[in-house]
Amino acid sequence: MYYVGIDLGGTNIKAGIVDGQGKILAEAFCKTQAQRPYQDIVRDMAGCVMQALKNAKMTTDDILSVGIGIPGYANQKTGTGAFCTNLGWYDVPLQAEIRKYFDLHIAIDNDATVAGYAESIAGVSKDAESSVFLTLGTGVGGGIVIHGRPWSGAHGIGSEVGHMTLSVDGVPCNCGNNGCMEKYTSATAIIRMARQACMTYPDSAMMLRAEGDLNRINAKTVIDAAKANDRAALEVFDEYCKYLAIAINNIIAFLDPEMIVLGGGVSHAGNFLLEKVKAKVPRYLLYKTLPYPEICLASLGNEAGMIGAAMIGKLAVDDSKKA
Amino acid sequence: MYYVGIDLGGTNIKAGIVDGQGKILAEAFCKTQAQRPYQDIVRDMAGCVMQALKNAKMTTDDILSVGIGIPGYANQKTGTGAFCTNLGWYDVPLQAEIRKYFDLHIAIDNDATVAGYAESIAGVSKDAESSVFLTLGTGVGGGIVIHGRPWSGAHGIGSEVGHMTLSVDGVPCNCGNNGCMEKYTSATAIIRMARQACMTYPDSAMMLRAEGDLNRINAKTVIDAAKANDRAALEVFDEYCKYLAIAINNIIAFLDPEMIVLGGGVSHAGNFLLEKVKAKVPRYLLYKTLPYPEICLASLGNEAGMIGAAMIGKLAVDDSKKA
Numbered sequence: 001m002y003y004v005g006i007d008l009g010g011t012n013i014k015a016g017i018v019d020g021q022g023k024i025l026a027e028a029f030c031k032t033q034a035q036r037p038y039q040d041i042v043r044d045m046a047g048c049v050m051q052a053l054k055n056a057k058m059t060t061d062d063i064l065s066v067g068i069g070i071p072g073y074a075n076q077k078t079g080t081g082a083f084c085t086n087l088g089w090y091d092v093p094l095q096a097e098i099r100k101y102f103d104l105h106i107a108i109d110n111d112a113t114v115a116g117y118a119e120s121i122a123g124v125s126k127d128a129e130s131s132v133f134l135t136l137g138t139g140v141g142g143g144i145v146i147h148g149r150p151w152s153g154a155h156g157i158g159s160e161v162g163h164m165t166l167s168v169d170g171v172p173c174n175c176g177n178n179g180c181m182e183k184y185t186s187a188t189a190i191i192r193m194a195r196q197a198c199m200t201y202p203d204s205a206m207m208l209r210a211e212g213d214l215n216r217i218n219a220k221t222v223i224d225a226a227k228a229n230d231r232a233a234l235e236v237f238d239e240y241c242k243y244l245a246i247a248i249n250n251i252i253a254f255l256d257p258e259m260i261v262l263g264g265g266v267s268h269a270g271n272f273l274l275e276k277v278k279a280k281v282p283r284y285l286l287y288k289t290l291p292y293p294e295i296c297l298a299s300l301g302n303e304a305g306m307i308g309a310a311m312i313g314k315l316a317v318d319d320s321k322k323a
Numbered sequence: 324m325y326y327v328g329i330d331l332g333g334t335n336i337k338a339g340i341v342d343g344q345g346k347i348l349a350e351a352f353c354k355t356q357a358q359r360p361y362q363d364i365v366r367d368m369a370g371c372v373m374q375a376l377k378n379a380k381m382t383t384d385d386i387l388s389v390g391i392g393i394p395g396y397a398n399q400k401t402g403t404g405a406f407c408t409n410l411g412w413y414d415v416p417l418q419a420e421i422r423k424y425f426d427l428h429i430a431i432d433n434d435a436t437v438a439g440y441a442e443s444i445a446g447v448s449k450d451a452e453s454s455v456f457l458t459l460g461t462g463v464g465g466g467i468v469i470h471g472r473p474w475s476g477a478h479g480i481g482s483e484v485g486h487m488t489l490s491v492d493g494v495p496c497n498c499g500n501n502g503c504m505e506k507y508t509s510a511t512a513i514i515r516m517a518r519q520a521c522m523t524y525p526d527s528a529m530m531l532r533a534e535g536d537l538n539r540i541n542a543k544t545v546i547d548a549a550k551a552n553d554r555a556a557l558e559v560f561d562e563y564c565k566y567l568a569i570a571i572n573n574i575i576a577f578l579d580p581e582m583i584v585l586g587g588g589v590s591h592a593g594n595f596l597l598e599k600v601k602a603k604v605p606r607y608l609l610y611k612t613l614p615y616p617e618i619c620l621a622s623l624g625n626e627a628g629m630i631g632a633a634m635i636g637k638l639a640v641d642d643s644k645k646a
Contacts, residue, residue: 153579256476
């Protein structure tokens with residue numbers, strides 16, 4: 001039997017048919033068109049699932065569950081609906097709506113949580129009983145796995161690592177607080193630091209790559225210039241890696257998972273990022289002579305969302321058998 | 324059958340005979356005399372246990388396990404020894420040493436971890452599957468319970484909440500980092516802030532209570548003066564509560580446990596502390612309309628160490644039956 005995983009993003013809806021080991025057998029996608037009523041979006045989610053089943057030459061009889069990763073908050077335990085700022089969703093009854101199409105186990109969780117769980121089932125943290133996954137993108141999301149299970153908190157509001165305070169009087173954040181971790185460790189943070197650096201170093205390779213327009217600097221501009229040994233870009237990227245190392249040390253001091261997995265856009269910098277961060281972390285550790293979590297790059301890429309969504313559905317199926 | 328819990332502190336060794344529900348039936352204590360060789364300390368730990376058994380009119384035949392809470396790090400999984408800065412212990416084979424006296428299940432964990440676990444078995448967080456316990460003392464320790472089990476990390480170096488960075492460029496900490504949470508939320512932090520305030524307000528009630536000597540100001544001086552409505556003391560305590568609320572929000576954003584339990588010396592301020600902190604936390608929450616962890620005061624006081632130590636022993640016994 002198989003499991004459906006839906007990755008609901010602000011731009012695309014992706015549905016995958018996944019086996020019990022987290023392997024995608026077939027998939028389908030369509031545009032989210034986020035401004036539509038949620039009922040229309042859910043109808044297209046169901047359409048994507050049917051298309052993916054068709055691609056796999058299967059029917060709904062072959063699947064046991066539908067899992068959904070959403071860009072926001074969902075708590076099935078408390079029965080609360082889904083909140084997704086990017087989709088304009090406030091307390092949307094997603095579970096009830098998707099059940100109109102599929103009379104199966106339905107599971108919903110945060111997209112970073114399911115992506116982290118995917119890595120722990122079929123990716124780089126496969127053999128770890130505990131892990132923390134970081135999506136280093138426009139913001140910073142987190143996916144926690146403990147005792148082999150995804151953990152988004154007792155009320156579903158946890159694993160928001162990007163909004164842990166790293167600097168009480170630091171850079172203001174949209175959430176209303178100051179100095180949130182994502183203001184220092186997201187792609188957006190790299191861009192902010194790079195723009196500042198370009199004012200000091202107007203001849204930086206970053207400015208050349210951006211054709212002299214500060215607004216055209218993105219994280220890739222900075223990383224590519226740093227890889228090409230541009231001094232200003234290297235300073236920016238080293239500063240970024242310092243903050244990321246401090247943030248990682250916070251995760252170690254608090255949870256000490258077996259592994260810490262770096263995903264999201266910035267992680268495409270690959271070993272250039274990983275080596276710098278790994279070199280900086282030990283300096284911040286409390287117990288400097290003791291073993292600490294392995295830090296590594298995510299391995300499933302964009303498929304993590306579908307795989308993880310399918311796997312939280314499988315978890316619901318497995319749990320119901322035990323109960 | 325019963326379980327022995329030993330609370331090993333820098334000053335005292337306490338041993339308790341505890342039942343399966345976390346109730347202490349008898350206890351005994353002696354001085355730690357921390358400067359002695361560890362073998363002597365362990366011998367006295369065993370002596371304390373024998374005395375407690377005698378007080379309970381029991382023998383070693385009535386007990387199934389010996390659990391120990393230590394002021395430092397211990398990782399039974401990796402087989403590493405115990406590290407306790409206050410005792411001058413570096414990689415001490417505590418488990419092997421205590422086994423010379425008791426051929427029973429032996430369990431060792433950090434003192435804040437076992438105290439938090441005690442609260443989750445027999446104290447204020449009794450019905451919570453997940454909780455984070457904070458010891459607000461000279462430093463700040465943490466005890467994490469997840470899925471009903473104590474969690475000190477995959478390598479045993481977690482739950483060190485006091486050394487999570489709250490302010491990257493903040494007050495230097497003994498650990499070598501800057502702006503550790505305990506530099507803002509410990510009793511020591513209250514004293515530092517109070518001394519600064521007394522320079523601005525030399526007529527503060529804090530100075531009166533300290534007989535004009537800045538060095539005689541302690542956390543109780545500040546809290547008592549604040550309760551008596553002294554302006555400077557209230558400012559200090561409000562500032563302290565603001566930092567504690569930010570630190571608590573970090574725990575919520577990351578782990579979102581069912582409950583957050585305040586223990587340690589500062590928690591003796593009771594509802595005066597609790598009400599102020601509870602009033603400040605909502606302002607920092609990411610999801611301001613959703614349920615979040617209950618914040619409450621620890622209820623077991625100094626007995627938490629013995630109870631929790633006994634209960635990690637019981638856990639080892641229960642796990643061995645399952646295996």
